[in-house]
Amino acid sequence: MIEYVKGELTELTPTSAVVECSGVGYGLSISLNTFSALQGKPDCKLYVHEAIRDDAYQLFGFFDKxxxxxxxxxxxxxxxxxxxxxxxxxxxxxxxxxxxxxxxxxxxxxxxxxxxxxxxxxxxxxxxxxxxxxxxVVDGKLTLGQADPAGRIVFDEAISALTMLGFAPAPTRKVVQDLLKEDPAYTIEQVVKFALKRL
CATH class of the missing domain: 1.10.150.20 (5' to 3' exonuclease, C-terminal subdomain)
Structure with a gap:
């Protein structure tokens, strides 16, 4: 079983990545969340799930566990x-x-x-x-939405504003989420302002 692949990121599209390890290129199917996390990285480590069927063998890659x-x-x-x-x-x-x-x-x-x-x-x-x-849940990444309704409003409104400005939803969500993890007290205006610098 392949746990992860680590090496040079030789190809990257919104749906796939090729990681070269010791001269072998592994083609992995990825999500947009992983695609966004890999942007601009020459090397990477992707956690792997192997999908083995009678008619196909497919590797799915994930930026985190x-x-x-x-x-x-x-x-x-x-x-x-x-x-x-x-x-x-x-x-x-x-x-x-x-x-x-x-x-x-x-x-x-x-x-x-x-x-x-x-x-x-x-x-x-x-x-x-x-x-x-x-x-x-254990890592506390759900404080938006369950324990903090106000934080959920900031999260939703910031994403809505950035989407209207033309930014893609998947990377926008990740940036807004990261900002609110850094400081849950940010206002909508602050989140949008800081997000514009990162997107």
Missing amino acids: EERELFLLLNSVSGVGGNTARMILSALSPAELVDAIGTENVKILQTVKGIGKKTAERLIVYLKDKVKSTSI
Whole structure:
């Protein structure tokens, strides 16, 4: 089993990355969250999930273990395959996804391409209890949205403003999330101002 690959990042697209290790190039399918995290990096370390079927052998790469953990949880739900799980993780950050499942927010899940109401409800039913034990919750990354409604408002409004300014949703979410982790007391204006410097 491959735990991770570490080496030179030789190719990068929004859906795939090629990492060269000891002269071998590993092609990995990635999410937009991982793509954003890899921007501008000459070398990288990606955690791996191997999907082995009779007709295909596919490697999925993740910038951190938390995203891989969520991918495996999503993949365990009936009707959600590897590519659908990757699509969900491209549309929502790991913290947003856990927040949506934990608060039973069907509408947020339905914003993901290919996810209808029934699938969104199935994800919530199967994963609500499981996501509570993920390291994402343990690490306190869910303070936006559950413990702090005011922080959730700042988070949502800042993303809305930046999206209207033309920035892509996935990297915008990550930057806003990072800023609010640094200082949960930031106002919407401060978050937008600092985010503009990082995007």
